[in-house]
Amino acid sequence: AQTVTQSQPEMSVQEAETVTLSCTYDTSESDYYLFWYKQPPSRQMILVIRQEAYKQQNATENRFSVNFQKAAKSFSLKISDSQLGDAAMYFCALEGNTPLVFGKGTRLSVIA
Amino acid sequence: DAEITQSPRHKITETGRQVTLACHQTWNHNNMFWYRQDLGHGLRLIHYSYGVQDTNKGEVSDGYSVSRSNTEDLPLTLESAASSQTSVYFCASRETETTDTQYFGPGTRLTVL
Numbered sequence: 001a002q003t004v005t006q007s008q009p010e011m012s013v014q015e016a017e018t019v020t021l022s023c024t025y026d027t028s029e030s031d032y033y034l035f036w037y038k039q040p041p042s043r044q045m046i047l048v049i050r051q052e053a054y055k056q057q058n059a060t061e062n063r064f065s066v067n068f069q070k071a072a073k074s075f076s077l078k079i080s081d082s083q084l085g086d087a088a089m090y091f092c093a094l095e096g097n098t099p100l101v102f103g104k105g106t107r108l109s110v111i112a
Numbered sequence: 113d114a115e116i117t118q119s120p121r122h123k124i125t126e127t128g129r130q131v132t133l134a135c136h137q138t139w140n141h142n143n144m145f146w147y148r149q150d151l152g153h154g155l156r157l158i159h160y161s162y163g164v165q166d167t168n169k170g171e172v173s174d175g176y177s178v179s180r181s182n183t184e185d186l187p188l189t190l191e192s193a194a195s196s197q198t199s200v201y202f203c204a205s206r207e208t209e210t211t212d213t214q215y216f217g218p219g220t221r222l223t224v225l
Contacts, residue, residue: 045155045202045216091154099145099170100214102154 002027004094006103013082014111020067021077021106023092032096034068034075039089039105048090051075084110115139118203118217126225131190133220135203143206144186145214146170146178148199155202161186193224 003026013019025034036048051059051068058066063080079086087110092103116137125131135144142163147155157170159178167178175197177189190197203217 043200043219045204047213050213099157099160100155101171102147102156104152104154 002029002032002094002096002098002101004092004101004103006092006106008106009104010107010109012109012111013079013086015082015084017082018078018080019082019108021079021090021092021108023075023077023103025073025075025092025094027073027094027096029096032094034066035093035095035100036064036066036075036077037091037093037102038086039091040085040087045091049077079108082110084112086110116203116205116215116217118201118220120220121218122221124223124225125193127193127195129193131193131222133188133190133201133203133222135186135188135217136184137203137205137215137217138184139205139207139215140183141205141215142183142208143212143214144180145204146176146186146188147202147204148172148197149202149219150199158188158201159186190222193222195224198222198224 005024032053034051038046038048049061049064065078067076089105091105093100119134145160146158149155156172158176161167161180201220204214206212206214
C-alpha cells in the first residue's frame, strides 16, 4: 500500500521569507510520481509542482521548488519569497500503479 | 474553454435517501476520479474510471457507486445516504497518463441529516 505523511498540520511564515513543508511517503514501486497541490479557501485544488521519481533533478516552478530524496522517501516543498496569496492548505500526493494518495495536508499561514 | 463542473454545489439530504452527484468534463479526458475530503483526512479516493464502461473501487468505496456510459460524465451515487457520508466531494479528470495533470472540479458539499 502507498502512504503519504505530512507531519506538520500547521505552519506559518513571514511575508517575503522562505518556508519548507515536509512530506514523507512509502511505496514499493520503483516508478511513481509525486505532487504538491494547493487548496486556497475557495476549495479549488491547484497543482503546484510535480516530480517524476526517475528524475534525479529536483523540480522547480518559479518560487516553488522541491527537495526530493528518493532513498529517504522524502519530498519537501520550499516556497521562497512567500506572498499573502500563498496562504492555503498544501497537500502532498503520490501516484504509482494506483491513483493519487494524498497526505492529510499542512495549513500555511502567511504573516504580513 | 474546456472545464470540469460538478452539480449541485451544495446538497442537504436525509439519512436513507439516494443521492447522485454529477461530474461533467469537456476535455474528452479518459480518466476520471471521485474523492471525498474530510477534516483531518485530506482527500481519499472513492472510485475511478479509465474509460467508458470501466470503473474501479478506491480506498473508501463502501456505500458509493459510479457508472461511465460516456467520456464526459462520471456520476457518483450514494445508494442510501448515511451521516458518515457528510463531506466535500471532488471530481477530477486527466487525459490518460499519470504524467498528465489531474484537473479538479470545484467540489460539492453534501450534508446528510
